[in-house]
Amino acid sequence: MPKLVVLEEIKEGMELALPLKNKFGQVLLSADVRLENKHKKILKMWGVTAVYIKENNNEYKDIDYSEETKGEAAKLLGLRLKWTPKNQNEEDLYEMALRNILEKHF
């Protein structure tokens, strides 16, 4: 689960959860990079104010549900969502919504 951390609170050893990109989509630092003090200085120079770091916390572990339960959740979602995901971002959105229904209603 990524956590947004402001530059001042970055500590050595924290790992980037997502690639850091500039506004043109160019990757400045890849995901999984272990941050060191030198990175903090570089981030400051680039004008980066916050980054997403990995957070190891059991609270965020996802529960597994049976295929049957997932099917019921998909039916519930289908009452409100009438389209089919057509790319990776839309599949990701769909999975997010499905997981939300599972945790809220089952």
Added chain:
Amino acid sequence: MNLIEKIISGVNNLPTLPTVYSTLVEAVENPLTSSDHLAHIISSDQVSAFKILKVVNSPFYGFRGKIDTVSQAILHLGFNEVKNIVFALSVINFFSEDKIIQKFRPVDFWAHSIGVGIATRIIGTVIGERNIENYFLAGIIHDIGKLVFYEFAQKDYERVLEIVESKNCSIKDAETEIFGIDHTVAGQMLAEKWKLPQSIQNTVRYHHTGYVAGSPDVLVAAVHIGDIIARMLELGYPGDNLVPEPFHKVWEVLNIPKGFFYLMRKRLIGDFTQTVRLMLAE
């Protein structure tokens, strides 16, 4: 007077922007104004200043209880972001008075709007947008046109909500059926009246299409997806339960990393719960 004329007349007779916000905008236009003076203007309204400090210290902004004064808030978040929070809080206050439609309470409307604001700002952060100070505000006021109907044609808006329920259609379609225009058009009238920045006016007008009159726009695209996320996660209530399909071209504009939405869900819901509590508390 027909319904559209009634709404246009209502918007024209609305008061101008809230006083503290207008004073702030005037002050910032003066090159001699210092940030201390701006902080003083905001602090002149103790209740607003207190609420602003609560909002900027929420986990959503990542500072967690370290900002004690309005001056510090300006220093950390920048004047525009603080000014936008002042504006958002004023508009929420302005439109949460006594008028209640049972099927669509202002508190649920604002909760949805705050959900869109949070999702939009998180998208702005992850795509590396440097100027994200308008993202939260753009999300919060994207549906402001619904409040125009709510304020000036309450009985007719109750009919809109009945149509949504009976036909299971979008509120946008039901508004067009009753008024001949939808909330994006009504919202733009208000945004123009209040002379909001063009970027914000565009999000009010085009958040359903994701593009500005056929042209890509990052902020509009972010609000478009922010709205879909808030609907998917059932954050507040926007007047109907449907989740619209994203406009396919917005993905090229936003360039969002794979798996981002699924990963961000709990963080977003956590930020939403706390921010709603802080912004909508009396």
